């Protein structure tokens with residue numbers, strides 16, 4: 003079971019991070035993507051991923067933190083993450099191709115620490131996007147930072163993880179400029195309409211669902227999760243936020259992705275095993291985990 007978006011790098015996990023990761027593994031977790039929101043959390047995500055076989059990570063600046071964005075600093079972090087020794091762009095790309103092969107071998111029978119020590123576990127740029135709920139005053143700056151990070155993702159052949167809150171029109175406009183996303187794009191914590199989801203899917207963009215799908219009043223999200231093609235989405239928790247029922251209101255953790263799976267499987271009238279197997283395949287392909 004893959005959790006495509008958690009914030010294990012959040013301070014809320016500082017006291018019991020090992021326990022929380024163990025809970026995930028015991029619940030049937032195979033891999034989780036630790037997602038960043040600024041420079042500090044990018045470095046922390048890297049450190050967590052480099053010390054845990056099952057954890058991969060992203061680097062990026064969330065629209066709430068645009069003042070933290072420095073293109074050169076972020077690019078340097080990406081380069082050093084992809085390859086500590088070889089600095090040139092070409093070498094980074096070559097190393098990344100090697101990474102794919104190495105992971106394919108190591109995932110066959112669990113993860114091989116010897117191989118994973120040599121590969122980069124940076125698998126995406128994110129979370130990036132637009133958030134007009136928290137700040138409507140700096141729209142132009144948010145767009146600039148979003149676009150710069152999409153360009154960086156393309157340059158280093160990485161998929162993007164998109165955050166969008168109350169900025170659907172502007173987000174879609176930017177995404178249309180860059181589609182099709184050769185290296186992948188996912189709209190995380192989906193909370194829009196079915197119509198909007200279909201627009202994204204037409205552009206080749208994936209959808210990921212959090213625990214919000216389990217909430218009683220989440221009529222639209224339930225409809226989307228029930229309707230869109232099985233190959234177009236995957237699962238996440240966005241923990242420590244948005245804990246699914248039956249833990250709603252408490253701290254969320256990666257293991258709770260199983261409640262997201264159970265809810266969507268029931269909506270789609272299929273077994274939880276089949277749902278997880280399909281969404282795992284989608285996530286593995288998307289993040290190049292195999």
Ligand SMILES: [Zn+2]
Nearest residue numbers: 007037129240
């Ligand atoms: Zn998030």
